[in-house]
Structures are given as C-alpha cells and as structure tokens.
Amino acid sequence: MLVVTTVIGTTAVAADDPLPHVLDSKQIGAGRAFYGQYCASCHGANGKGAPNWREPNRQGELPSPPHNQEGHTWRHSDADLYEIISKGWRDPFNKTDRITMPPFGETLAPEEIRAVIAYLKSLWTDEQRRYQREESEKEPFPAEAKPSPE
Amino acid sequence: MISNLKRTKRIWTAWLPGLTVLAIIPVLAAAFAISSARAADKGSIVALAYDAGGGALLKSDGEAVYRSGNNGDTWQAIPLPPSANGSIAAVATPAKRSGVVYVAGPGLGVLRTEDDGASWVALNTGLPSTKVTAFTAHAALPEAIYAFVPESGIYRSQDAGKSWKLMDRGPENTRQLLHTDMKGSMETGWLYAATLQGARVSMDCFCLWRDAGELNGKVDSLAYDPLQPERLYAASDQGLFRSTNGGQDWEQTASPEAAVTTLTATPSGALYAASTDGALFRSLDRAETWEPIGD
Numbered sequence: 001m002l003v004v005t006t007v008i009g010t011t012a013v014a015a016d017d018p019l020p021h022v023l024d025s026k027q028i029g030a031g032r033a034f035y036g037q038y039c040a041s042c043h044g045a046n047g048k049g050a051p052n053w054r055e056p057n058r059q060g061e062l063p064s065p066p067h068n069q070e071g072h073t074w075r076h077s078d079a080d081l082y083e084i085i086s087k088g089w090r091d092p093f094n095k096t097d098r099i100t101m102p103p104f105g106e107t108l109a110p111e112e113i114r115a116v117i118a119y120l121k122s123l124w125t126d127e128q129r130r131y132q133r134e135e136s137e138k139e140p141f142p143a144e145a146k147p148s149p150e
Numbered sequence: 151m152i153s154n155l156k157r158t159k160r161i162w163t164a165w166l167p168g169l170t171v172l173a174i175i176p177v178l179a180a181a182f183a184i185s186s187a188r189a190a191d192k193g194s195i196v197a198l199a200y201d202a203g204g205g206a207l208l209k210s211d212g213e214a215v216y217r218s219g220n221n222g223d224t225w226q227a228i229p230l231p232p233s234a235n236g237s238i239a240a241v242a243t244p245a246k247r248s249g250v251v252y253v254a255g256p257g258l259g260v261l262r263t264e265d266d267g268a269s270w271v272a273l274n275t276g277l278p279s280t281k282v283t284a285f286t287a288h289a290a291l292p293e294a295i296y297a298f299v300p301e302s303g304i305y306r307s308q309d310a311g312k313s314w315k316l317m318d319r320g321p322e323n324t325r326q327l328l329h330t331d332m333k334g335s336m337e338t339g340w341l342y343a344a345t346l347q348g349a350r351v352s353m354d355c356f357c358l359w360r361d362a363g364e365l366n367g368k369v370d371s372l373a374y375d376p377l378q379p380e381r382l383y384a385a386s387d388q389g390l391f392r393s394t395n396g397g398q399d400w401e402q403t404a405s406p407e408a409a410v411t412t413l414t415a416t417p418s419g420a421l422y423a424a425s426t427d428g429a430l431f432r433s434l435d436r437a438e439t440w441e442p443i444g445d
Contacts, residue, residue: 054358065358072357080336080355092334093360093398 031119060095074128077139110145195424198414199241203248222444228267240285244292254285273311289331321350332379344369362397373413385410406431406440
C-alpha cells in the first residue's frame with residue numbers, strides 16, 4: 001500500500017501534467033515536509049487516514065479521513081481546501097462541538113498551505129486531479145493565496 | 151456535444167408537424183386536462199413537487215404531471231410528449247425559476263418543459279441510459295440537478311442537463327433523492343436518499359454517504375422545510391417521521407389516515423402528502439395535523 005502510494009506520487013510529478021504549475025515538484029517537496037510536521041499525526045503517513053474513518057468514533061466524531069485516492073479530498077475545489085485548512089472544520093453531525101480539524105491559518109503562511117495542498121494533489125489519480133481542477137475553475141484559491149508572479 | 155443536444159431537441163418537437171397543429175394544441179391540451187384530471191384523481195400519486203416561483207403544486211400519476219395553482223381544487227395536465235416511452239418516477243422544479251418542470255423516470259431519462267408540456271427537451275446526453283429512477287433539483291442553484299441510474303450511480307449536471315458527470319455509485323436501492331441547503335456542508339448543500347433500507351445522507355461533494363438516523367425499513371419519500379432545512383420529513387412503511395436536526399434523529403408523527411407514498415413542502419413550510427389511493431393531504435403545523443385537499 002505504502003509502495004503503491006509512493007509510486008503514484010512520483011509518477012504524478014514526473015508525468016506530463018497538462019498544467020505543470022499545479023504540480024510542481026519543489027512545491028510538493030515543501031508541502032510533504034509541512035504535511036509530515038502538521039498533518040500526519042492525524043491524517044497518517046502518506047495521507048492514508050485514520051482507521052475506520054467512515055464511521056464516527058466513540059465520542060461521536062468523524063475521524064481524520066485519508067487524503068490519498070481512497071479519500072475524498074480530491075472532491076473539493078482549491079477554494080474549499082484552502083478554507084478548510086486555514087479555518088478548520090467540524091462535521092455538523094458530530095456529537096461534540098469541538099473543531100476536530102484544527103485551523104492552520106495562524107500557523108501556516110498562505111504559500112505553505114498551498115504547498116501542502118500541492119502535496120495532497122500528488123496523492124491522487126490523474127482522473128481525480130482532472131475532476132478537482134474542473135471544480136477549481138469556478139472556485140480557485142482566494143486572492144491572498146495567489147502565487148506571486150515569478 | 152452541441153449538435154447532439156440540438157438533435158435531441160428536435161426529436162421532441164418533431165411531432166408538431168406545422169403551425170396549424172400548434173394552434174390546435176392548447177385546445178386539445180385543455181380538453182385532455184379536464185378528462186385526465188378526473189382519471190388522475192383515482193390513480194395513485196407517485197410524485198409531488200412544488201413550483202415555488204409559480205406558486206403551484208405538482209403531482210404525477212406516473213403518466214402525466216398535473217399542476218394546481220389553487221391548492222388542489224382544479225388541476226391542469228402537463229402531458230408528456232406522445233413519443234415518450236416510460237413512466238414518471240420523479241418531478242422536480244429548479245430553484246429561483248417559475249414554470250420550469252423536470253420529470254424523470256425509467257424509459258424517459260430526464261425531460262424538461264417550460265411551457266406546461268407544449269414542448270419538451272430531453273436531457274439525456276451524457277447519461278448512460280434513460281433508466282433514471284430518482285431525480286432531484288438543487289435547493290438553491292437553478293442549474294444543478296441530480297439523476298440516479300441504478301447500475302451506474304448518481305449523475306450531476308451543473309448546466310441544467312446539457313452535460314452530466316458521474317459523481318459516485320450512490321446508496322444501494324435508492325428510491326428517491328432530495329437536495330437541501332442545510333448549513334454545515336463542505337460544498338453547497340446535502341443530498342439525501344430514500345432507500346429500501348432507511349435514509350442515507352451525504353454532503354453534495356459526494357464525500358461520504360452515511361445513515362441519516364435510524365429509520366429502518368423502506369423509505370418512500372423525504373421532504374425538507376425550506377424555511378428551516380434541518381427539518382426533514384420521511385414517509386416509510388413504518389409511518390411518518392420528522393427530524394429537526396437534518397435526519398440524525400427522528401420522531402414518529404401523525405400520518406394522514408392513508409399510507410403516504412410521496413411528500414413535498416412549500417417555501418412557507420406547508421407540507422403535502424399523497425397516498426397510494428391518490429388522496430392528497432396538507433399539514434400547516436409540521437405534520438401535527440392533516441387536512442384532505444381537493445375533492
């Protein structure tokens with residue numbers, strides 16, 4: 001499983017992606033490091049997610065979902081991913097009121113959040129990336145997170 | 151793509167051979183409306199919907215749609231095109247539009263009329279077949295619609311049916327779909343499915359389908375209160391239920407005497423229920439009490 005994910009991640013970087021700036025290997029490398037530091041404790045190594053993430057846990061909270069192709073991160077536009085990561089999230093059906101997905105808007109700079117998202121994108125299939133890109137056409141990253149022209 | 155769409159359009163209007171016939175159609179339609187309204191009163195009602203923009207209740211007996219602007223006193227038929235070869239399973243109206251009616255069903259796929267059935271547009275380009283068994287319109291976005299094709303899954307269109315995208319397989323044995331704009335979605339709202347084994351719910355990102363509470367058994371229909379989208383109603387083979395928290399918890403409530411097959415609610419929160427024997431009821435107090443409507 002671990003091997004498979006790694007292979008897919010690598011191919012994604014190497015593959016001639018129609019929009020190279022979406023998957024830039026330097027950005028992904030930086031994102032992978034941020035991910036390891038801030039996200040892996042909950043979302044698991046290589047974005048594999050918490051066990052039994054589809055069912056609420058004993059506290060009645062949804063566990064951390066995977067970010068790889070098994071999960072549903074790819075279903076969210078850039079705007080939505082940016083918002084979830086910077087502002088945090090709780091599922092409205094959770095039995096507790098706490099924000100289970102912590103906000104990172106104070107911890108990570110906009111370009112760091114973008115780097116983490118670029119890393120998450122490297123974990124998806126081509127088809128999932130295409131879907132997510134289409135979703136993002138109308139819902140791109142917010143202005144504050146736009147990359148500075150190089 | 152575009153040329154395909156034009157072709158489907160032409161098929162549905164091809165039965166109008168000329169202008170002369172066009173002029174006669176309204177007369178014929180009116181006559182048909184009167185005669186079939188009677189027939190429809192007797193048959194079972196398979197679908198209800200409310201055209202909020204036009205202030206009209208819509209019902210279907212599976213063969214045609216009927217519109218009533220006076221709370222069920224009189225009905226005007228919205229006949230399917232004569233070439234239609236299938237039965238209606240769902241009727242829905244888009245948000246923020248008036249007089250636009252979608253019908254869907256096995257053999258029909260998805261059809262839309264904007265002139266009370268004088269002409270129809272088939273919206274099946276991009277669907278795997280016309281075997282659509284459940285259908286709903288987005289609660290707030292007028293161009294977004296959802297169609298369920300049993301062997302394939304749930305398809306979403308964001309351009310009012312011009313193109314479709316397979317979103318996921320959808321819950322097993324889905325019988326009816328409902329979209330609501332309850333708060334707290336990662337996307338734009340929530341999708342509910344009435345199934346043979348209770349109700350299921352997912353945010354409309356199609357992230358995760360889960361049980362909507364513990365409704366057991368066959369759920370025939372779900373409806374929500376647009377004033378307070380966390381208020382849901384469910385008609386099941388165990389009776390009528392309501393929820394005040396988006397379907398996490400349900401309590402049994404009063405059912406009009408007959409077995410309810412389909413439900414719908416208006417923007418002001420009035421709830422309509424129809425039964426297998428074609429009787430129609432309305433509740434103005436959130437399913438506490440019911441009154442029969444029409445004759």
